[in-house]
Amino acid sequence: MLQRIRDKSSGWMAFTVLGLVIVTMAFFGIESYFAPKIETYSAKIQGPAKFWIWGKTSREIGQDQFQRRFEQVRQLERARQGDAFDPLAFESADNRRRVLDEMIDEEVLALFAEREGITIGEAEVAAELKQMDEFQVNGAYSADQYRLGLAARGMSHGQFIASVRADMASRLVPTQILATGLATDAELDEFLRLSRQVRDLALIDLPTPSAPEAPDDAALQAWYEANAARYRSPEQVAIEYVEIDASLLDVPTVVDEQTLRARYEEQRGRYVTDPVRTAAHILVAAPANADAATDQAARERAEALAEQARAPGADFAALAREHSEDLGSKADGGLLGPIEPGLFEGPFQDALFALDQPGQVAGPVRTPDGWHVIQLADITAGSGRSFEEVRGEIEAEYLATERDRRFSDLSNTLIERIYRDPTSLAPAAEATGLEVKRTALFERGNGEGIAAIPEVRAAAFADNQRIERQVSDAVEIGPGQVVVLQVVEVVPEAQIPLEQVRERVRAELVADTLSKASEAQAEALLERARAGESFEVLASEVGRTVAELPGITRQAPVPPALIDEAFRLPVPGGDAPSVGMVRLGPDRHALVQVLKVSDGELEGLDEATRDQLLGQVAQARAVVEREAFVRALRRQFTVTVAEDRL
Structure with a gap:
């Protein structure tokens, strides 16, 4: 065998x-x-294979990455909507998918740029870097702020520049599409007719159905089980952290006189400006290695020109245009412009700076180019502020610089100690003399104190901190403010027992029942209206009257949902009425009927306004074209979404 x-x-x-x-x-x-x-991953994007099944380009959007973006969008919406912000509505599956789709589009564009070999030059990257708000202090780019920003991100200069370059490359084509939108006058007229359209409406504001009977325990249990995801306590963490605030650092408040005077001398150019001399010249060329006869002839000619230039009423510029052999200045009458000390060394500079009145002529003087006749064309008096005048300013700047230096040194020491031992915050705090503080438990989307800062929560819920309990990188929470944190307690997400949320379950079940009853009532009446029954009959049946809304525009002060439905409905015509249903609230619906449609007026627009509107229409078209480009590009890639990880 x-x-x-x-x-x-x-x-x-x-x-x-x-x-x-x-x-x-x-x-x-x-x-x-x-x-x-x-x-x-929450989503995976794969490009086509370069050879059979090999060579696929691929990107993943991790759960943490998605959650951070979703949290950023949440904060923006909360700030935009204020008290009207609905946290429960924001958590909807559709909203989460919308945010994820935006991230998928970004990754698709990045893969496209990589595939097509789109690159961005060093100058463009540097210009983009210096325009970033996060690296600016008092409206100007700050190298120190840039270093702090990199430390907060935990990135090297090379890594960050590579990420900026990749981002710029991915945005290049869409940006070009946005910049090339076009629209014609005919399209503008059509847009105006539609945007200024006026509609006459009829409206029945339907009553809310009667409240249902109080649900029994079985109904509550069934609702609770069917909607279990609503009744879960979110994951919570508590952190220990240290904070460095430049404004609270102990720095000297008095500077000795010698230090201030030394700083004044170092920066003297800021406070004292020397007189500025503007010069003109006539050059008689003679190479440095010219023989004695040639050199003597050039000198004698220069001396003769100098005598002519010194004569009363002489026109130096005319002499230069006629006789100077300096092709660069001859056409300008020999004018060389402002001359700073050190620009011309040796005899030329000595002769020029010996003159003290405009119009004076010196020379001839020898340089390697030949013999020069020099005129002091103009002199601008210098200015200056004495040490005593600027002492206070220098002292304030010195103290501010010392504060920045102290903040930078302390931040660098803290970060260095954490890199040595990222498993414990205490040694780094002890080495820097910073106090370790602790927060109460907080959620991913909400917190108090320092946990109210989105960047802090994002760092706390990152896997490295939440799961591995490592000390975070420096988190910049404001100008001159950084935080380093470590998660010390985690309370997992858990189902809340029915008994603890019974009243909430009861209220939401009743609200859902009312909402469905209201919608069913509205749909039944809508079908009858579409079948030809008059609004008056339907309104009378539910104890309402028909409200007439003439002259409604897209900007009318009525609920946006009503505007959307009214202008979505077709123009009335034939036997079929143009009717629709509007949801005005959780348990409130209305029927709307379009009675008449009038196109918008085109008169009354001056050329400037038309040009402005034409630009807006072109920009709108460019946005549509950009979105179409991204959709077409996305079809070239395979996108896998893990719905259960959103």
Whole structure:
């Protein structure tokens, strides 16, 4: 038997199978057979293979990455809507998918730029970097602020520049599309007719159905089980943290006189400006290696020109245009412009700075180019402020610089100690003399004190902190303010027992019942209206009257949902009425009928206004074209969404 096994294992088929196994292990590694991969992405984007099944480009949007973006959008919406913000509505599946789709589009554009080899030059990246608000102090780019920002991100300069370049590359084509939108006058007229359209409406504001009977325990239990996701306590964490606030650092408040005077001398150019001389010249060319006869002839000619230039009423510019051999200044009458000390060294500078009145002529003087006749064309008096005048300003700047230096040194020391031991915050705090503070438990989307800052919560709920309990990188929470934190307690998400939320369950079940009853009532009446029954009959049946709303525009002060439905409905015509249903509240609906449609007026627009509107229409078209480009591009990639991880 052993011989038969040996014979069968040495044939061509055995070698083929063994070869396939070797190739598989070479590409995927032997560990793939023993360590199953656990997927953690919210979405995966894959490009087409370059060769059969190999060479696919791929990007993943991790759960943490998605949650951070979703939290950022939440904060923006909360700030925009104020008291009208509805946290429960914001958590909807549609809203989460909308945010994820935006992130998918960004990754698709990045893969497209990578595939097409789109690159951004160093100058463009540097210009973009210096325009970023987060790296600016008092409206100007700050290298110190940039270093702090990198420390807060935990990135090196090279990593950050690479990310900026990749982002700019991914935005290049969409930006070009946005910049090239076009619209014609005919399209503008059509837009005006539609945007200024006026509609006459009829409206029945339907009554809310009667409240249902109080639900029994079985109904409450059934609702609770069907909507269990609503009744879960969110995951919570508590952190320990240290904070560095530049405004609270202990720095000197008095500076000695010698230090201030030394700083004044170092920065003297800020406070004292020397007189500025504007010069003109006439050059008689003579190479540095010219023989004695040639040099003497050039000198004698220059001396003669100098005598003519010194004569009363002489026109130096005319002499220069006629005789100067300096092609760069000859056409300008020999004018060289402002001359600073050090620009021309040796005899030329000495001769020029010996003159003290405009119009004076010096020379000739020798330089390697030849012999020069020099005129002081103009002199602007210098200005200056004495040390005593600027002492207070210098002292304030010095103290501010010392505060920044102290903040930078302390931040660097803190970060360095954390890099040495990222498992504990205490040693770094002890080395820097900072107090370790602790927060109460807080949620991913809400917190108090320092946990009210979105950047702090985002860092606390990152996997490295929440799961591995590592000390975070520096988190910048404001100008001159950084925080370093460590998660010390985690309370997992959990189901809340029915008994603890019974009244909430009861209220939401009743509200849902009313909402469905209101919608059913409205849909039944809508079908009858579409079948031809008059609004008056339907209104009378539910104890309402028909409200007439003439001259409604898209900007009318009525509920937006009503505007949307009224202008969505077709123009009335024929036997079929143009009717629709509007949801005005959780348990409040209305029927709306379009009675008449009038196109918008085109008169009354001056050329400037038309040009402005034409630009807006062109921009709107460019936005549509950009979205169409992204949609078309997205069809070239395979997108996998893990709905259960949103």
